[in-house]
Amino acid sequence: MAKTKPGKKDLDSYSIKGTNKVVRVGDCVLMRPAESEKPPYVARVEKIEADHRNNVRVRVRWYYRPEESIGGRRQFHGAKELFLSDHYDVQSAHTIEGKCTVHSFKNYTKLENVGAEDYFCRFEYKAATGGFTPDRVAVYCKCEMPYNPDDLMVQCEGCKDWQVINMIVDRFHPSCMGMTIEQAKKLDHFLCSDCVSENDVKRSMNGFPASPVSEAKAEAKRRKR
Numbered sequence: 001m002a003k004t005k006p007g008k009k010d011l012d013s014y015s016i017k018g019t020n021k022v023v024r025v026g027d028c029v030l031m032r033p034a035e036s037e038k039p040p041y042v043a044r045v046e047k048i049e050a051d052h053r054n055n056v057r058v059r060v061r062w063y064y065r066p067e068e069s070i071g072g073r074r075q076f077h078g079a080k081e082l083f084l085s086d087h088y089d090v091q092s093a094h095t096i097e098g099k100c101t102v103h104s105f106k107n108y109t110k111l112e113n114v115g116a117e118d119y120f121c122r123f124e125y126k127a128a129t130g131g132f133t134p135d136r137v138a139v140y141c142k143c144e145m146p147y148n149p150d151d152l153m154v155q156c157e158g159c160k161d162w163q164v165i166n167m168i169v170d171r172f173h174p175s176c177m178g179m180t181i182e183q184a185k186k187l188d189h190f191l192c193s194d195c196v197s198e199n200d201v202k203r204s205m206n207g208f209p210a211s212p213v214s215e216a217k218a219e220a221k222r223r224k225r
Contacts (some may be wrong), residue, residue: 010109011048014056014093023048023058030098030117031060031091037066042082044121048093056093061085063102063121069090070130076146078109080118083125083132109149120149141172154184158195 014023023029023045031042043060051058063082066073082102100117108120124133137146140153147153151173159170172192174184 006210007052008049011050011056014048014058014096016096016098017094019098023093023096023099028063028100028102028119029058029060029096030100032095032097042100042102043089043091044102045083046088057090057102058096059090062087062089063119064125064127069125075143076148078120078148078150080120082119082121083123084121085125085127087127094168105149109147140170142176143173147171152181152184154187154190156178156190156195158191 013026015021016023025045025048027045029043029045031043033039033041042063042065044057044063046055046061047059049059062085064085064087066077066081066083069083084102098117100119103111103118103120103124105120108114108118110117122137125131126133139145140147151171153171153178156170156172170192172190174181177192
């Protein structure tokens with residue numbers, strides 16, 4: 001158990017007033033901002049302690065929203081994306097408004113429905129310098145942008161069998177392929193222009209059509225209303 005200052009004691013949990021929710025170390029919480037028009041801050045609870053008057057305080061590690069970072073929000077940042085920062089703080093437990101879940105990027109993309117309290121994190125962020133870990137991620141499509149899980153993408157049935165080279169993989173934005181979202185949703189099959197060209201070469205060399213492709217996969221997040 002971590003050492004505490006005289007007159008203070010570590011707590012295992014804290015009950016959010018007015019709710020039946022219990023916060024424990026390691027939980028992610030929503031914290032009331034100083035300005036009411038702003039969305040709640042998101043933090044991970046590192047420690048809970050009470051003083052001799054039973055005033056409860058929490059040591060937290062802040063998550064930053066993209067717009068709160070030095071570089072600002074970019075095109076590939078998801079609406080529910082957060083960065084786990086190296087910024088620690090101590091706050092009154094009374095400022096905790098609720099609990100939330102910060103998923104790994106992989107787990108978030110597997111959610112059937114994204115709720116109001118679901119977020120995801122794929123980067124750690126250094127608040128003083130604006131640096132990120134990792135500093136490189138896989139890019140997709142002809143535009144070579146990282147994956148934004150809010151955007152619908154179509155998967156090329158030819159590319160998906162390739163070995164990933166230069167971290168560019170097999171999903172494409174409909175707009176980058178000259179399609180509308182409505183057209184993409186109606187697709188039964190999809191080959192990108194590179195794979196279409198390659199298949200044309202194979203047909204001319206082998207004298208028979210390439211194997212039929214399976215149903216194209218269109219991916220989009222479905223949010224709870």
